[in-house]
Every structure is written in C-alpha cells, then in structure tokens.
Amino acid sequence: MDKSEIKGFIAKRVAAELKDGDVVNLGIGLPTLVPNYLPEDVHVILQAENGIIGAGIPIEGYEEPLYNIDAGGGNACAVRGGCFVDSATSFGFIRGGHVNATILGGLEVDEEGSLANWIIPGKKMPGMGGAMDLLVGAKAVIVAMEHTAKGNPKILKKCKLPYTAVHCITKIITEMGVMNVTDKGLELVEINPEFTVEQVQAATEATLIISPDLKPMC
C-alpha cells in the first residue's frame, strides 16, 4: 500500500465503527480524517474536550480564532445544535460515559489493552492533556494508527513507555488489520488482503489470536 494511502485507508475503516447519533471525540492527526469517510446517513456529534459538544467548522459569527478552537488547536466552534461548556462539565461528560467513542493514536499499545502516548521520560513531556480521562471514560476506545513505527512494532506484549491508561482499548485499527482486545489477548478479526497473517504477526510483538472468522478488511 502506498504510504500516502495508508491514513485514509485506516480512517475509512474507523468510520465504519460509528453509528448515527454517536458522540465522538477525535484525537489529533489521523483521527481527524474519520468524518470524511462517514456514510451520508451517519451523523455524529463531535465532542472537543476543551468545551464543545457538537463541534464543527466555524459558522458565521464564530470565525474568530480567539474564541473558537478545538482541543488540538484547530479552528472549530459549536455548530447549530451544539453548545459550549466549561472544562469541569466537559470532563464530567467524558468520565460519566456519555461519549460513545474516542479515536486516538498511540506511541505504544499492548495485548492487555493498555496504551502509552503522553510522555517520553527525559526527552519529551508534552503532558497527558485530556487523554487519560477520555481513555477511562469513553464507552469505546479505538486506536487508529500505522501498524509499525519505522519498521518497529508498536503493538507490544507490554508497553515500555509510561501508560496513558491501562486496560482501556476496545479495538486497534491499522493498515494491516483490525484487532479486538479480549480477555485472552488481541484477536485479529479482519486483515488487509494485501498482507498475510504471517506478515501481520511478524510486524506485531504481541502474539495475535487469529479469529476463526477472519474477514478481509475493506
């Protein structure tokens, strides 16, 4: 698969996870592409943890970037039918289980469904922002990322970097396949037909459970 196609391919598959009316939080980068691939009859309510429920492209009167950004710093406002809330309310909404899905990338994920993406000790300390709350509070946590980083596995037996949250991931979607987090480990349920099971396993440090019902990913 061409490098330029990978992100769109992953985003398209993630979009198929969302249902009409879902409240969805999108992390920065790849996840922001997901709405582009939603079917016409699926409308989701985008939630930005800095205080927008029903976020979208700025409408007339709300173009001013001094008042309207999303959690990633992109220009965004509340669309018609949306609203602005304070940070305590926003995170109450998140922890309280009112967000159907959060979609985010990871530096490392592991077979226990844990994720690390907020700090590289001694090198980078951007902070966790709202990620820890989202991982704990959202009903479904979908990790959308490239399968490897510079050829090195990102799907590990156990994260080496400090956790963002433990036992939180529902599903991992990469350009190679779709993996569900189960009590027994990561179950490969869909595979990109461009790859063999052996190739996917070779790019994954965790031992994959191959679903007896393995389907092509499209």
Place this chain on the structure above:
Amino acid sequence: MTNKIISLEEAVAMIPDGATIMYGGFLGRGSAHHIIDALSKSGKKDFTIIGNDCGMAQGPNGDLWGMAKLIHNHQVKHVINSHVGMTPDVGQQNMVEKTLTVDLIPQGSLAEMIRAGGAGLGGVLTPTGVGTIVEDSPYCMGKQTIEGKEYLLMKPLHADVAILNAHMVDKMGNMWFKGMTRNFNPMMATAADLVIVEADNVVELGDIEPENVHVTGACVNYIVDGGKY
C-alpha cells in the same frame, strides 16, 4: 455598589512575588492577556501557576502567547498544568536548566480539583490515572476501591489569586463567555482568595440577563476593562 473596576497597573500591584496564580484559558483562549502581558513586564517572579497549559510559544500572533511569556522570562518556579507541549520553554527549563518544576495532572482531574477547591470539597475521587504515574503525583492522596472500582483521591487546589477573562462582564463582575473561552474560568472564580477578571467588554447591570450569567460576580473582587486583545 462598590466600584470593582481597577486599572491594569492596580491589578498587577495586587500580585506579589511568589504568588500562586490560577489563570483561565485553553491555549490562551479565555486568558486575561492584558494582565498577563503586564505581569510579564513587571519583573515579578517565583510564581506557582495553575492552569490547563502555558499558552503557546507561537500563538495566533506568531509570537509568545499568554503564560508562555512569564515562562520565557523565568518568572515562574512551579507549573501545574495538564499539557505543556506548545511551550518548549517549559521542557527546557525543567529538564535542561532545572530551574522550573512541573506537575502534570490529567485535564479532567485538574478541572475537578480546582472545582473542589472552590466548592468546599476535601478532594476528588476519579478513575482517571489509575495504573499510571499519576498515582505517584504529590497531588494524589492514594487509591480507594468503591463498589469494586478503583479511584484516585486527588487533592483540592487553591490559589492566592485567579486572573480570568470573559467576553462580557457587568459592573458586578457577572461573566458571560464567548465560544470555547469558558474552559477553566468558572471553577477558578471560586478557588482563589483574590479574583480579578479581565473583560473584553464591560457592560451595565442587566445587560447580561440573570438567566444567562455564566459565573456570578459575587465571586469577583476586581474587574479590569481590558478591551479587545
């Protein structure tokens, strides 16, 4: 009615060296920029600052934006934030120069710890951070299991002074926020000994209908008529 409106200079004079300062804003949206700018030129120092982030190294103006100015000037000794990724000065002063200490707290916990500080609560029990290094934070008082689920007990936060920003402020100090600028401002209005709000626009009593007041002016000590930034 007491006149709450003071000048920028008077506001800065109320903030001493070493003060613990809460400040509203998310990447500088909803921050009291006029007060922050004046503070950054004051030479005052040794602040402990509590907010979501330290503004931006490169804001919408292409330059240092919001609290990033105080960091850049080495006026801050301790930062309590959820995210400092937009201000590399923080990492530089913390990890290389070792002149600045930083406590990172999950954003939702931070909001609730400030709310607790202003709402008379002894702390916050949250599932956020369980199993992570947040458990080792000086602001985490331990773990509790309630109905089979684990929670961290996080301390309430207080400050000497809160510097807030609202789009419309009436002469009582009642606040109305535009767009997503509300963020941390409402909780901070209750969690500091001295509350100063910078208004984009000062309006008359009644111009914000009582039903539409986002934060009561009863919490506000002083108003700075900042004007549009």
